[in-house]
Amino acid sequence: MTPQLIIFFVLAFIAVLGAASLIFQRHPIHSALSLIVVMVALAGLYLLMGADFVAAVQIIVYGGAIMVLFIFVIMLLNAGIEERTNASQMARFAGIPLTVALLGILAVAIFRSQESVQMALQPAKLADTHSISLMLFREFVYPFELTSFLILVAILGALVLAQRES
């Protein structure tokens, strides 16, 4: 086991643990905190792949800004401990088989494309801001601009919804 592999397994374990805790915690704030743990563990995995910039942005945007808003809203609504209701009949019967099916499909897909998954790790391409910006503004410029447009529409929508009728 190389040190990298050990760190990978530790981080992956933390991420999975955080994700499980996210679902099983009864209180929304504890769930949100677990999600932050997942985000930070993922950032650690990006660091391990040599994608420093992506890791930092992951923490700044997801770990910082977005999750702070989550927690802000939960605090503002003063949400209490969630009540467990009897799950719907659909979920009770279809839930486990569907989960197993999804896991199976994912496992098969990853197993088949072992080589391409490893090829997807291109640390050199994600390492510095120069290559990332070249990729964003040259190779993927249309999807990038489309995404910005989508965000703009969302912002406008929020504005319209928030504006009181005078």
Place this chain on the structure above:
Amino acid sequence: MTSFLQANATLIITLIKVALILFIVLTVNAYLTWFERKVVAHMQSRWGPHRVGPHGLLQPLADGAKFLLKEDPTPAGVDRPTYFLAPLMALALSLTSIAIIPFGPQSLHVFGYEIKLQIADLNIGLLALFAITALSVYGVALAGWSSNSKYPLLGGLRSSAQMVSYELALTMSVVGVLLMAHSFDLRGIIAQQAEHARWGIFGWNLWPQILGFVCFAIAAVAETNRVPFDLPEAESELVAGFHTEYASFKFAMFFIAEYTSMITVSALCTIMFFGGWLSPFPASWTFTHYLPSVILIPFGLWVIWDGIRYETIWGRLVLTGIGTVIAAIGVALLVFPPANEFIQGPFWLLGKIFFFLFVYVWLRGTLPRFRYDQLMSFGWKLLLPVSIANVIITAFILLLRGPAK
């Protein structure tokens, strides 16, 4: 044993550096509270702490002992894991950010090992700092929420809204500097300013980035929750805000976190806009290299003179002792030119950091607190647009100047 030490030399050196910097930062923190109380007191025509030790110099020690020995009740109905996690998070994150600050240009060479005056030299230094700042909101917000009390909850809500709003302006105000430096590395940012070292103070990023500096300075004060942006702990409205329900050492942890982030932000401001460890004088004025001695020796002599006239015998002994040490350091720098050359960078960096810390205290002694709606409209309607405009202007000017080397 020796082979083990040699094999893990980097690790051991780093651990020693971490311990040393922790010790220094915590001591400086303690004396920062003394400094703040003294300066604010003198601004208000009071004496400030002066009972414990000469000039109240042992007051921080007394405070620390008090924090350690006080009863530490946990209020009823708190959310226990979060209640205990919050101060830990605040303290750990603010102490971690110090690791990225470089304190001097040259490295020490001891037993053939190169020792940088920095714990972690990252090529994404600034981004890593911002990542840590982004997480440090949680300490305050969770403390407010988990206390199961109205005032802390209000404080926590205010702080999360405030920090999210001002973080945007903080980040945008730095982009101009990054565009000029072509680097996230703090050493790289100083190196870019060092290209104009022959102009001294006029070569710093402060002048081309004056808009960015103003935005950064304001947003940084807001990020550290200090006056006039201390709404999360506004004592006239919210008792003590987010840390109302915290007693004893948990309260002290929030305090240390706040002062440590003050130091980090001052260091960041120095590095990005005030040339870091560069001297404000043109590089050709080598006689200014004696400035540390010129400041230290008279200051030491003045402390000795003050000590001789002090009322208590204990004070006479301590103050003359401190004065002798300060003056001796000044003389030693004159006698050993290599040491003097080595100290130039840290001297200016620490001097500028000290200046910004003084400005923090000055603000506290001068300005009234913002009202909440003023705070929000100021952040979103003025600070953010100005900092974005600064980015656009900088980008256009750099574009007009042609491609970088």
